[in-house]
Amino acid sequence: MANQYKRILLKLSGEALLGEQGHGIDADILTQYADEVKAVQEEGVEVSVVIGGGNIFRGVKGATEGMDRVQGDYMGMLATMINSMAFQDALERKGVHTRLMSAIRMEEIAEPYIRRRAIRHLEKGRVVIFGAGTGNPYFTTDTAASLRAIEIEADVILKGTRVNGIYDSDPEKNSNAVKFDTITGDEILKRRLNVMDLTAFTLCRDNETPIIVFNMNEKGNLKKVVCSEESVGTTVVWDE
Template sequence: MKYKRILLKLSGEALMGDQQYGIDTNRLLQYAEDIKGVVESGVELAVVIGGGNIYRGSQAEHMGLDRVQGDYMGMLATVINSMALQSALEKSGIHTRLLSGINIQQVCEPYIRRRAMRHLEKGRVVIFGAGIGSPYFTTDSAASLRAIEIEADVVLKGTRVDGIYSADPEKDPTAVRYENITFQDVFEKNLNVMDMTAFTLCRENELPIIVFDMNKRGNLRRVTDGESVGTLVSV
């Protein structure tokens, strides 16, 4: 194992699969199986998942809603996705704990750092729902902050693209993929990896980020085994 403890960031949109909304069961089960394989290899794993397949807080103002209210709605969307992932993991035999940044005691535990650390030490997958519990912060920020708090070795950002490119590969066929890149180069080239708050947190704490294609079966295990998959962002 190259990494002992990891924070896996998943986008809510990725859970849609080929659908236009909601959760694709096949995609959810694939993620659960990939996570199971990594956990059974001895890696301690925590997950933060977005809610964009259900609702994005940034949509609020366009809909005439209060931004703060919209952000809380987005947090609840992440809890729904977290519950779905928890159910899929437990169905495959993996013990999990869902910790929430806002109190919803009927369905999940409140986030307490020491409790999260203890769950990881016991081999449970810890899912962090509801972001950091405050508006104006994205789930990228939640992933960076929680990774630092639990002393993770790396943030793995699972996307539908196989790394960081010089331009959007879906729009520009000449885009070049980076295998390794520094935080400084990402800043200077204005590359889209995470939102600036999240990215700066990782940079200041020298926490590496790996962006990789989570939709390809087995990629998560390859990353944790130390294979060159995706793009590594480091100091």
């Protein structure tokens, strides 16, 4: 079956890498995610990735109480680099060629982010991991994912979570929560559903970048989303 998307941006939360642990990175989850990305890449899909830093940053959050916001945000950006390096290693061990690009210059471990170079890497079949957010304080990794997706002209943002899509309430707290197969951007705003932060969401809406929210922890789901084998997750549409 032909792939629905040629170039994707996969957004993963740092918390997802915790697995069953209370802190750090779960090696089994990292390996599972690497397998998922490899399976999609082998189908000829160009894959880029943005990972949050919550699993690392949460461990030092107490130390940041009362800290300058800008300082704390830069610490968060460095946390994303730790996760990005770990994921790069997991992919490389699977034989997947990767490039790690950082919005903050740190040449010893990552290339500086240059849009044209990122696109060239994707065209050559390399998985590109974008680290350090946007390189600016006050912006989340959701915003970084939206910005990078638009810059590299990705066909879709795939937001991998631990639930099966977008619900009318938190499914982890409400067993009667109802899942949407598709939902408009206006409906998300009207219902105040927590899909992405408002800056990230507005970027996607203004550029009509599709978003699919799905369960990344269910094996094979990423390939199902990309290859359209079946309806997986929730698709955010911008047309009424």
